[in-house]
Amino acid sequence: MESKRQQKFAGIIQEELAAIFQREGAAYLPNTLVTITKVRVSPDLGVAKVYLSFLNTNNTTLSVAEVNSHASEIRYKLGARIRHQARVIPTLTFFVDDTNEYVEHMDKLFDKISKERKENGTEEE
Known part of the structure; x- marks a missing residue:
């Protein structure tokens, strides 16, 4: 469980990194x-x-590796933006958020189960 302090700091980092990536x-x-x-x-x-x-x-793994190779440069830019809000600029590590792929995979599984039930005539209402 994250503390309020961690959540607040994470929100600041997320906003500033979003601005950096946008620009x-x-x-x-x-x-x-x-x-x-x-x-x-x-x-x-x-x-x-x-x-x-x-x-x-096409390749999210390669994209994350490319961003991680620029992590120190991104950290420097983040530090310039939040220097008055934070004492320490955190070390950044980037990961792929595969939530969307997981949701798509689960939807396909549920569709397959639904289709099998309809074919077997065991559709419950």
């Missing part, structure tokens, strides 16, 4: 829209796990 995201990943879906901060506020969602990319 300068094309430098890291051209023709790709990056969305910051979630930020988790450690209790000491020294490490931030940033979950990203990508639109218009």
Whole structure:
């Protein structure tokens, strides 16, 4: 369970990173829209796990690796934006947020189950 302090700091980081990716995201990943879906901060506020969602990319693993290769540059830009709000700028680690793929997978499974029930005539109403 995250404390209020962690949640507040994570919200600030999420907003500022979103602005950074909106303005300068094309430098890291051209023709790709990056969305910051979630930020988790450690209790000491020294490490931030940033979950990203990508639109218009074929390989999300490669995209995350590219963003992680620019993590120190992104951290510097984040530090310039939140320097008056934070004592320590957290180390950033980026991950793929695969929630959408999981939802799609579950929907396909439910559709398959529903289709099998209709074929077997065991549809419950």
